Amino acid sequence: MRWFIVNPVAGNGRGQKVWRQLKKIMDERQIPYRVLFSEQAGHAEELARRAVLRSDVKSVIAVGGDGTVHEVGNGLVGSIMPMGFIPAGSGNDFALAHRIPANPGQALERILQHQVRRVDTADIDGKTMIGFAGIGFDGRVAEAVNLSSFKRWLGKLNYIWGALRVLRSFEPAQVSVSIDGKKIDVGGVWLIAVANNPYYGGGMKICPFAVNDDGKLDICCVNNLSRHQFLKIFPTVYKGVHIHHPSVTMRQGKEIIIDSDTRMVIHADGEVIGETPLTVTVRPRSLSIL
Numbered sequence: 289m290r291w292f293i294v295n296p297v298a299g300n301g302r303g304q305k306v307w308r309q310l311k312k313i314m315d316e317r318q319i320p321y322r323v324l325f326s327e328q329a330g331h332a333e334e335l336a337r338r339a340v341l342r343s344d345v346k347s348v349i350a351v352g353g354d355g356t357v358h359e360v361g362n363g364l365v366g367s368i369m370p371m372g373f374i375p376a377g378s379g380n381d382f383a384l385a386h387r388i389p390a391n392p393g394q395a396l397e398r399i400l401q402h403q404v405r406r407v408d409t410a411d412i413d414g415k416t417m418i419g420f421a422g423i424g425f426d427g428r429v430a431e432a433v434n435l436s437s438f439k440r441w442l443g444k445l446n447y448i449w450g451a452l453r454v455l456r457s458f459e460p461a462q463v464s465v466s467i468d469g470k471k472i473d474v475g476g477v478w479l480i481a482v483a484n485n486p487y488y489g490g491g492m493k494i495c496p497f498a499v500n501d502d503g504k505l506d507i508c509c510v511n512n513l514s515r516h517q518f519l520k521i522f523p524t525v526y527k528g529v530h531i532h533h534p535s536v537t538m539r540q541g542k543e544i545i546i547d548s549d550t551r552m553v554i555h556a557d558g559e560v561i562g563e564t565p566l567t568v569t570v571r572p573r574s575l576s577i578l
């Protein structure tokens with residue numbers, strides 16, 4: 289039996305609408321399933337953990353946005369239970385990275401084919417990042433977006449709205465970064481992104497060469513920029529050409545330890561999970577996806 293974990297509030301209620309379409313298809317084709325709705329933040333992870341303990345569950349299908357992928361993935365990581373994803377959120381970067389169709393019927397079709405792949409995730413002090421994480425500016429953007437009452441109306445523009453809002457007050461920090469044991473001190477840091485997938489923030493190609501089963505994390509560090517310069521390179525991230533800017537450094541590694549002189553917010557898959565200091569460690573091929 290397949291379990292659907294539906295976030296009804298994802299994408300301004302799109303989760304609920306998408307579920308109605310999926311239900312119709314599953315019922316018409318008489319495919320056995322069970323549906324569970326997440327009732328609050330963290331609930332989808334708990335439901336996914338429950339599925340892992342059952343021998344009658346063939347796959348767990350997350351219906352929502354990247355936050356739902358984050359929660360369901362946290363519940364399944366380390367197990368062999370495959371995760372399917374039907375995009376119904378506002379950003380859907382996981383879908384973009386895995387070429388999952390935006391059309392719910394087509395995305396379901398792919399899941400029903402049940403082709404399992406193992407992908408890397410990363411541990412961040414006990415929490416799991418599925419696709420991407422960010423420290424600094426984009427942590428603050430995730431915080432602003434998740435607290436905002438406009439979130440439901442803006443869709444993909446959320447992140448741009450959040451970025452413009454945070455830009456006014458953001459102060460870069462002095463950061464120490466250790467990648468696989470090599471430590472460097474970096475001044476004027478705006479953000480450090482760590483990624484398994486190229487996309488985040490609703491289609492920004494922050495780490496354009498990230499590969500999700502290579503056992504390595506891609507790192508993008510942006511530092512030493514004025515507010516004006518930062519605003520200027522921001523749009524170039526959509527095409528991934530920001531990597532040529534002298535203030536952008538790209539690296540790869542398996543373990544990244546970051547500390548900063550002032551508090552920096554951390555997000556994983558768009559969900560705020562804490563503040564610096566932090567240790568990010570790759571977990572090679574630790575999640576099965578469909």
Ligand SMILES: Nc1ncnc2c1ncn2[C@@H]1O[C@H](COP(=O)(O)OP(=O)(O)OP(=O)(O)O)[C@@H](O)[C@H]1O
Binds near residue numbers: 297355356376559
């Ligand atoms: N029943 C619920 N009521 C309120 N919040 C919920 C409920 N179920 C899940 N959540 C929370 O909803 C948040 C947003 O979910 P999700 O990220 O899937 O959608 P989204 O924000 O629309 O999409 P995206 O992250 O792709 O922009 C998550 O933080 C999740 O914990």
